Amino acid sequence: MQTKIVSKNFEIPFSHTIEVALKNGRYASLDKVFSYKPQELIDIIKQSGLRGKGGGGAPAGGKWQLASDFKGIKYLVVNGDESEPGTFKDRQILAKDPHLLIEGIIATCYAIGSHISYVYVRGEYEEFSNTLQSAIDEAYEKNFLGNGASYPVDITVHRGAGAYICGEKSALLESLEGNRGHPRLKPKSPEPEFYFAEPTLVNNVETIASVPFIIENGADAYRAYGTEQSPGTLLFAISGNITKPGVYETEFGVSMLEYIENLGGGVKKGKKLKAVIPGGASTPILPAHMIKDAKLDYENLKSLGSSLGTGGMIILDEDASMVKALKNLLRFYHHESCGQCTPCREGTSWVDKTMDKFIAKTATKEDLEILKSVSKTMNGKTICVFAPAASGVIDGFLKHFEAEFLECIQ
């Protein structure tokens, strides 16, 4: 059931070292990369249908074009902030195949005309940052990077310091500039991001790690996997009440239940499945009866009222309390709100505290109304999508499991 494109070398011992990486095909796509004109590469990525793998799923080719259209200095920033609860895929690439990421960075820089790249890695991943840094040092020694390379690229690893919001690309750039991680206002019309006012492409680690396969094998080879609108593969992850939690790469469009059974080994201790949070904590929860025919692709999960997100599934079994689970997630949102916008700063705090009453079974009908009305107030009134995500989480739990909340009302 697994399709290993990005994770192909993960099981090979010492796959993070350049000797082993070179023996197993790393950097082999670069000759082909440099045989193309940059625009031809962008066109291949567009044809491949590659979508951003950090959660948003935006077409990568379009973003590359926006950055490429600018002249002068530009930057490639790779987002390895990976902080969405239930998501632990990018760390696999950093730890097990960092040279794949470096190869992808070189190709992407060449395509958009950049010579400088930053990889922003969440602060907690110190070990994986160090692995990546060692791989970068090796790549400099072998002249894949730096002034001795066919196409000079410099890569700098930049460590975050414990702020979920820095996974939001504009907050990430603020952080990379030496500021608090406050998201920026979205532009009216499509434009690239800007790092110190210079055009910048921001892509997730896994997105960039998918580039070498596409260049080497062609857009059609990538499109051979997945669905028409969600082509290729994703490093899906599974955790929670599951027998074999982990990261297993499959093509888009596979059955969620089959993934849970065949790769996840089924619900832990043979219990019944109650619900799935399909793509990281910020995607609305789906009760078991709704996922019978669910497919792991963007369109199908959207049609079910949720979202594919990062592909990090959290499994909840029959014993899981939905009231406790929502409290857990709202505490997370309260803790991680950057505090810039009032509806988010106050709203996440309010719903978190309100949930305490449900946990203590001392809630009133009014408290349930507070959850609903604060959720409405947080949605669509803030600079970034953090607060709307929290709204979606609340609405999902109340829509499918309101009875459990009513039981907590005096």
Place this chain on the structure above:
Amino acid sequence: MSFSYTQENTIKIASLFNRYPQKKALILPLLWLAQKQDGFIGEGAMQTISGLSEMPYMHVYSVATFYTMFKLQMSEKRVIEVCRTLSCELNGSENIKKYLLDNYSKDYEIVEVECMGACSGAPMCTLDGKYIENLTPELIDEVLNAN
């Protein structure tokens, strides 16, 4: 509180200046180096960073206080961070926290943190920043007694 970077860190910092278009971007790397060196970030360190990055002290302070991993006070004890987010909670992180508090709070500072991206190893914690996954009381005893 006077602060100065070690010679080794001073050399590292010199090379960092070449990696970024503006000195301001060095604030996070400089904060990390200071914390690594002293175990925390004091006022003296932030003054030094203010000078190196050519940014006002208050800017450096506002950045240092925004990010939860930066410690502005020296911790008396070694730190254990226990993840409390959903996948860990579903796998018993509350019991793990209780076990740690009951048995090890005298020698360690035990704090709860949000998702560390180790959900396949739930429940998990860190000791001095290093991940310890698939925790059980037995594993905790084994690791902490060995350290």
